[in-house]
Amino acid sequence: MMKKLMQQFEMASATYAAENGLERDEDWFMLKLQEELGELTQIWNKTTGRGRRKGMTEAQLAMALADETADVLGHILLFAHRNGLDLAAAIERKWRFRPSEE
Numbered sequence: 001m002m003k004k005l006m007q008q009f010e011m012a013s014a015t016y017a018a019e020n021g022l023e024r025d026e027d028w029f030m031l032k033l034q035e036e037l038g039e040l041t042q043i044w045n046k047t048t049g050r051g052r053r054k055g056m057t058e059a060q061l062a063m064a065l066a067d068e069t070a071d072v073l074g075h076i077l078l079f080a081h082r083n084g085l086d087l088a089a090a091i092e093r094k095w096r097f098r099p100s101e102e
Helices: 002-020 026-047 058-082 087-095
Strands: none
Touching: 002 058, 002 087, 026 058
């Protein structure tokens, strides 16, 4: 499952980069991850009353929180894929369970 998910994010990211003339060099993967984490932090601050909501409803905040969390997940998987990291093995070592292959 993990490898397939990485490949799906890689394909989507490569297509997006090609369509928008972006160069995904070594630094790009880390910098995009940091950017997306910042966006997740920003929406978290709005959700928890630590930032201006700018007229966003609870439903819009919840959707934005899910969207930004998905972006962070995607960029973690892209970073791991680019660097040849075996996340399934790392999860087993660090979290002491084997990710499902379903």
